[in-house]
Amino acid sequence: MSLAEPLRSGAAQAPDGAPVLSVEGLSVSVATEGGSRPLVQGISFALRRGETLAIAGESGSGKSITSLAVMGLLPANVRATAGTVRLGATDLLRLPESRMRAIRGDRVAMIFQEPMTSLNPVMTVGAQLAEAIRAHAPLPRRAARARALDALRAVRLSEPERRLDQYPHELSGGMRQRVMIAMALALKPDVLIADEPTTALDVTVQREVLDLLRELRRETGTALVLITHDMGVVAEMADRVVVMKDGRLVEEGPVARIFAAPRQPYTRALLAAVPRMGTRPPADVPADAPALPSAPPVCTLRDLTVRFDIGRGLLGRPTHRVHAVEGVSFDIRAAETFALVGESGCGKSTIARAIAGLVPFAGGIDLAGHELRGQGDVTRAVRRDAQIVFQDPAAALDPRMRVGDLVAEPLVIHGIGTRDERRATVESLFERVGLSRTQLDRYPHEFSGGQRQRVCIARALALRPRLIVADESVSALDVSVQARVLALLRELQDDMGVSFLFISHDMAVVDSIADRVAVMFLGQILEMGTRAQVFGDPRHPYTRRLIEAVPVPDPTHVRPPRDRLASEVPSPVRRRDDPPRRLRLRDVGDGHLVSEPGPPGEPV
Incomplete structure (x- = not known):
């Protein structure tokens, strides 16, 4: 039937x-x-x-x-x-x-x-x-x-x-x-x-x-x-x-x-408030503008690899391995928004957890001059330089604490300032993110989703970090609230010079905020470059497929037909004796890096 x-x-x-x-x-x-x-x-x-x-x-x-x-x-x-x-x-x-x-x-x-x-x-x-x-x-x-x-x-x-x-x-x-x-x-x-x-x-x-x-x-x-x-x-x-x-x-x-x-x-x-692909003009730099002094990157990843062994054989030895991140390298510059995009399971959030010292990793991470070599190698100084804003603000905030105390908590942990000084800092942060001082003594459930995310941003800013990792931080928000939060992030970047690692699967949002973009698939980078290069001139077939799939807020838009993909996304789980092929990136001009399409089972 x-x-x-x-x-x-x-x-x-x-x-x-x-x-x-x-x-x-x-x-x-x-x-x-x-x-x-x-x-x-x-x-x-x-x-x-x-x-x-x-x-x-x-x-x-x-x-x-x-x-x-x-x-x-x-x-x-x-x-x-x-x-x-x-x-x-x-x-x-x-x-x-x-x-x-x-x-x-x-x-x-x-x-x-x-x-x-x-x-x-x-x-x-x-x-x-x-x-x-x-x-x-x-x-x-x-x-x-x-x-x-x-x-x-x-x-x-x-x-x-x-x-x-x-x-x-x-x-x-x-x-x-x-x-x-x-x-x-x-x-x-x-x-x-x-x-x-x-x-x-x-x-x-x-x-x-x-x-x-x-x-x-x-x-x-x-x-x-x-x-x-x-x-x-x-x-x-x-x-x-x-x-x-x-x-x-x-x-x-x-x-x-x-x-x-x-x-x-x-x-x-x-x-x-709807983000639209291709509507943001490219960054225009006057020809006679003075050259800016080169500053060291805020964060550098060198051959970052995260693997997890799973399964048990007859002798209790693991039989398979999850290749969550496989040899990823990039840097994030001062006052820059670097975006990681890709589908679920591609390794975006695992990179964020590695930077925060929450998962074991191989390779190197240099964060504001601190060289990290493994999961336990994250000191208080490192944590001050990198903060995370998570996707679900309700889950990230303790419902039993007042929001003012939640924002002041990092200052207390790091022993910064007196009680009155911390209160003044929190009041200033609330005003900076568009909240009122009168809201300091409220609990998280008394705020809307967008307001709770602003509280999380204020808490991330409390230690004046060099880098903020925004892991799907606006994906659960309404479109108008999302637009306000994105505008806030841009304003904070202009005022404070903070860098962002922006993780998202929403290509239109990334196009509206990112300076540079890396496209990931199965733990590896397929394409990387400026926003104009990746979205304006995508070279990898997988990048083009992602962009073509974005809904267009225009009823008159005619979408070209394409083949339906009924098969599963390939799994990052492989036998221990069967590691994935490492993809090589080549420069196609002006720092626009692209990998060659892989064999069957990898992106085409």
Whole structure:
């Protein structure tokens, strides 16, 4: 059975042009100790068969609450207080849970943002798919397994027969998301709700998932509700757009009109904050400008290698080795932003941990004149010169401490200043990162995500480091908050002369902030040069593939067709007696370094 078969006779087949899903005047409130508080107020929209409606907005705008209300999955203390949600002629808000359970997954399905938390880790992929199918269709186990196999084939998953017997942890993030899509579409629902389905994915995997959703929508006629804060994804996928802010509908219309002539200031601000590839002008240096004195690099990596032995043979000896970083060399200059880009598992974050002395390594790291030779060779002086800003600010801040104490903690550890002097320093840092002195005595949970990241930046600046490692530090932020944090980093660099090692898989963000860029794959650098060289004249096929996969926030942009990659990214795990081939970089002009494409199994 194919997912492309017509909808079953029991499906809600609305007449041509009539909505399959209609939301009218939806309001949702949460019960608090102080009384009922509105989360969503008066939302209305309609969705027709085969159409994609994007619900866009920042965190807290009510996007996900709206989708949960449609699915009947609101938390116990949250309820719909007004409006209707009609699937065909059926008002879903008036149905008891027993009837809603029959509709959920069968006629209205949902794909959540993080597939690992949505899949049962102790059940095989095939068992979970078959269970979902049998919950709505009275099929014997063998027939349910056959349909599960058809569903995996429909989402173009490589080796589908093998995947049926694997567990979720054995699959990559992109493969797990494909399994979630297969599970959602196995029963050919009338409506599919995708809540941030590509936010946590690498740019190439995101491209494959978006292409897949577009093709499956065209083949099955399923209507798609796409919830996202990525306006590039909205431009490429949506027919119509609903923009939300603070639980209210701000603007609605066809995607071309919203992007070409947004009517509301909030929509215009949202679109203006979107990073766009190729819009930043190259650095212009006047011909008669005096030569700057050459300063030694702030950080130099020479043949950095990080490997981990795994597996155990008959005699307890390791059998395999993870080649996380394999012979990487580069330097970071004073007041420079050097970016590492690449897909998950390429070794970007491992390099950051090696600089911080958190993993054992071979090779050399010179940090502000201190030569590091191994994991334990990181002194207090070295830690003062290099600080890290992590991806998740909520996890990086102790929830039991006030933010003022968190920012002052590095000063206390290093014995810098008196109590009053430390307080004055923290107040100055808060003002520097755009926070108020009155917020010093608050706890992390009292801040938004962007504000928490500003607290982390203030803490990283407390010791006046020479180098700040920003490891995916803006990837979890809304686009407008992301733009403000990036502007803050540039301002701090201009004012304080600090250098940044900026680690990201978001090519558009890197293009907006980096001075030089290195592209990594399987622990090695494939291409390195200035931002203009790497993004303006990419020489390696893998670099071009990364750039081509970036969503373009322009509905009129026509993306050239390219072959789908259904296979897995090669693994950095190899037998101990089978080391990877070291790639050599050659200078193609003005310091633009490029490796030759490798043999099969390596980037092409």
